[in-house]
Amino acid sequence: xxxxGPRAPLPEVEVDPAAMRHLAEAQMNLELDTGDMILNIGPQxxxxxxxxxxxxxxxxxxxxxxDPVIGYMHRGYEKLTEFRSYPQVTTLINRIDWLSSFxxxxxxxxAAEQLMDIEAPPRAQYIRTILTELSRIATFILFLGEMGLxxxxxxxxxxxxxxxxxxxxxxxxxxxxxxxxNFNRIGGLKDDLPWGWVAExxxxxxxxxxxxxDFEDLVAGxxxxxxxxxxxxxxxxxxxxxxxxxxxxxxxxxxxxxxxRDGPPxxxxxxxxxxxxxxxxxDSFARYWVRLQETRxxxxxxxxxxxxxxxxxxxxxxxxxxxxxxxxxxxxxxNPLGQMGxxxxxxxALGPFRTKIRSAxxxxxxxxPWLLRGTYVPDLVTILASLYFIxxxxxx
Amino acid sequence: xxxxxxxxxxxxxxLVERVAAALGDDVVEAAENxxxxxxxxxxxxxxxxxxxxxxxLECDFLSFVSGLDWKPTPREGDDKAPSAPxxxxxxxxxxxxxxxxxxxxxxxxxxxxxxxxxxxADVEEDHPAVESWIGIYPGAxxxxxxxxxxxxxxxxxxxxxxxxxxxxxFEGHPLRKDFPLLARAxxxxxxxxxxEDMPPEPEDGSAEDGESEGSGAEEGGES
Numbered sequence: 305x306x307x308x309g310p311r312a313p314l315p316e317v318e319v320d321p322a323a324m325r326h327l328a329e330a331q332m333n334l335e336l337d338t339g340d341m342i343l344n345i346g347p348q349x350x351x352x353x354x355x356x357x358x359x360x361x362x363x364x365x366x367x368x369x370x371d372p373v374i375g376y377m378h379r380g381y382e383k384l385t386e387f388r389s390y391p392q393v394t395t396l397i398n399r400i401d402w403l404s405s406f407x408x409x410x411x412x413x414x415a416a417e418q419l420m421d422i423e424a425p426p427r428a429q430y431i432r433t434i435l436t437e438l439s440r441i442a443t444f445i446l447f448l449g450e451m452g453l454x455x456x457x458x459x460x461x462x463x464x465x466x467x468x469x470x471x472x473x474x475x476x477x478x479x480x481x482x483x484x485x486n487f488n489r490i491g492g493l494k495d496d497l498p499w500g501w502v503a504e505x506x507x508x509x510x511x512x513x514x515x516x517x518d519f520e521d522l523v524a525g526x527x528x529x530x531x532x533x534x535x536x537x538x539x540x541x542x543x544x545x546x547x548x549x550x551x552x553x554x555x556x557x558x559x560x561x562x563x564x565r566d567g568p569p570x571x572x573x574x575x576x577x578x579x580x581x582x583x584x585x586x587d588s589f590a591r592y593w594v595r596l597q598e599t600r601x602x603x604x605x606x607x608x609x610x611x612x613x614x615x616x617x618x619x620x621x622x623x624x625x626x627x628x629x630x631x632x633x634x635x636x637x638x639n640p641l642g643q644m645g646x647x648x649x650x651x652x653a654l655g656p657f658r659t660k661i662r663s664a665x666x667x668x669x670x671x672x673p674w675l676l677r678g679t680y681v682p683d684l685v686t687i688l689a690s691l692y693f694i695x696x697x698x699x700x
Numbered sequence: 701x702x703x704x705x706x707x708x709x710x711x712x713x714x715l716v717e718r719v720a721a722a723l724g725d726d727v728v729e730a731a732e733n734x735x736x737x738x739x740x741x742x743x744x745x746x747x748x749x750x751x752x753x754x755x756x757l758e759c760d761f762l763s764f765v766s767g768l769d770w771k772p773t774p775r776e777g778d779d780k781a782p783s784a785p786x787x788x789x790x791x792x793x794x795x796x797x798x799x800x801x802x803x804x805x806x807x808x809x810x811x812x813x814x815x816x817x818x819x820x821a822d823v824e825e826d827h828p829a830v831e832s833w834i835g836i837y838p839g840a841x842x843x844x845x846x847x848x849x850x851x852x853x854x855x856x857x858x859x860x861x862x863x864x865x866x867x868x869x870f871e872g873h874p875l876r877k878d879f880p881l882l883a884r885a886x887x888x889x890x891x892x893x894x895x896e897d898m899p900p901e902p903e904d905g906s907a908e909d910g911e912s913e914g915s916g917a918e919e920g921g922e923s
Binding site: 374375378380382383384386387418542543545546547548549550554559560561566567568630631632633634636643645647649651657658660662666667670671674699 | 710733734735736760761762763764766768769773792794795805807811812814816818836837838839841842843850863864865866874875879881883884
């Protein structure tokens, strides 16, 4: 049977006009009574990178309200830190934002170091900064590909995963762990860089810079992508900051605020020359664009640091058993996903008395009920993708 | 509190002035704590502190709101098997002091001025409650829900204090110090080996031994 030829006409059926009238009326009533529909997205949905559940009330295609239900991955790290010693806690907090584990360790270790009044040697500070920036690149380059995937473009995802693999190999080469390095020690680092690592990193950074150009053409310059992302999910700067949205998400709303530059000085950022990128639009495209520029900027920062990295030890002299003196401290850093902070309270014991973990994605996602109201279902995925959260960073 | 050591402070003097001018008598105690400025306000001024922060201090960014429990961690069993790394046995308040067991604390920041303030307020032990910040910082919603379920602190004016992380049927407030961590109640802390007298410093000053002892004691963990 041919599928291209003209269709056979449908057989005519005799219809009672009276019945038709009722049918029409019934249809009419259906049209008028557009009851709300509850759309349950998740807990397992590709756009949520984990187990985020979103209960959306829809009127047709329009979202009336959306309520994120979190906690499917709550591991209670704040409680667990009270039952661990300081060196053990770094193993835990690695798992908060698992895409940039190394960056999670830095503020906590820095908090303990400041309370103990010790400082890591310059070489260790440089290596820490390099690895932090590498984890930023690994996080963002995956986003740059994955955001394309979420709006229907398959190809960029492969580029994203390929490039992230280059960076993860570097992190693994230096620390021994692809995702959970646990490389920071209070007072320095576990090891020095392996032989040949610096040269290898230069090569990879060149590749990253090249693929940033690719992403700029392939995704950011793509007309379909722009149509899907521009003007979608606009976060005004004042609303964003009142919700605690931070990092690239806030900078994409035009807030020129980066803790690497504006916060209390940490690591070697004060010595580096870098630009903080902002975008005035605050929409999904702006968030993509800012992360794209920041990836490039991070690669340039790594190259800068590789030229300057000083010689010397990577570990300062610390007591065999780490006891942190009594006190409390708030340490915040600019993590790939935004502001990551630890409020550490020490009572002079082997482990922290209380650790408040301020994770970026938690606040970034808390704006969703506000942001999703009035959007359309296809845009919902764009918005979720562009906010870029990690479930472990929400649920802690 | 290591007040005698005078931690290195990098707090903007203008912020200190503004807090004093705007909050006045509502401030119980204030201290510069490293790069952070900690202000303990009267419990009834908790909401006013946020209003002042948002307007006078230009703090447009809400970092977090949470609770503190100053009660010492109770020991399970005898002294030979503490359930946690040894902590003090009597209640001592933190920076800027405190009168009771519970405190609520929150951190706000300015994206324009680059400064931040931590506010603290004492709450009653029997019925911990303060006013909600949700009218000033809408992002306080989830933070207050979390503090409510973890510490049992009521935030009056919050439209829906319901469980955030935990199942609806959950009873108790897990981050309170008297809420036991079951894994440690059935098995003593594996890092117990560290609770020995300090061994003499090695001659070559190698620090890595002490490190590997600590991290080696970590067992299991999730994947």
